[in-house]
Amino acid sequence: MKNGLNIKEVAKLTGLSEHTLRFYEKQQLIKNVSRDENGYRVYSDFDIEWIFFLIKVKNTGMPLNELQQYSELMAEGNSTLPDREKMLLIHRERVENQISDLKHTLTKIDEKLGRYHTLMKELSLKSK
Template identity: 85%
Template sequence: MKGGFSIKEVAKLTGLSEHTLRFYEKQQLIKNISRDENGYRIYSDFDIEWIHFLIKVKNTGMPLNELQKYSELMAQGNPTLPEREKMLLQHRKRVENEISDLEITLTKIDEKLDRYHHLMQELNLL
């Protein structure tokens, strides 16, 4: 497709379904998607980068309302950089805390596995 990507191509590039891409657009997470003369969506390289970013922050637990707010700020351009930075710094802190909690949990799991291993050795179950 000249000058952009079809929704089918973007679905393949991002791993999202066409339905999800339409949902993201309806939820105002993806904005200003161009249309061709037949009304079909035409995604730009920027749109694809943006979708990849959305996937990443969504996968780290950013709530839908925050994703929508961030998307709206993005659409407003550079004057919103300080507010976007603040949002990402807050989200980064939440992700850091979650990683810390997961590391603690992983340590507890490892301790339990070590205990099982020693018990199985004592019981000749290995």
């Protein structure tokens, strides 16, 4: 990569809008993005990796206030590693529960599809 990506390039790469990237900065989720001589944002490899992480944990339901807290802890450095680990362990448990719930739902959907398949087969046999 060159010296960094501009906001349009990062938006395209991450699938987030430029507006969302600015919102994340305003909410202190993305911190210390460099600026070029014209004041335009220049995202580093670290910034982009961080954005992808934010997308993943946000998509698993981590609330905005927890994302902000985690981001603040990250900005404070390695002394906050135990706190960040605790946050991620708690969130990991929530994600495991979501996965379990989704697997249960998938089983119910499969059962319903099986019933439909059986009924359609019975109906097609009776109509012949």
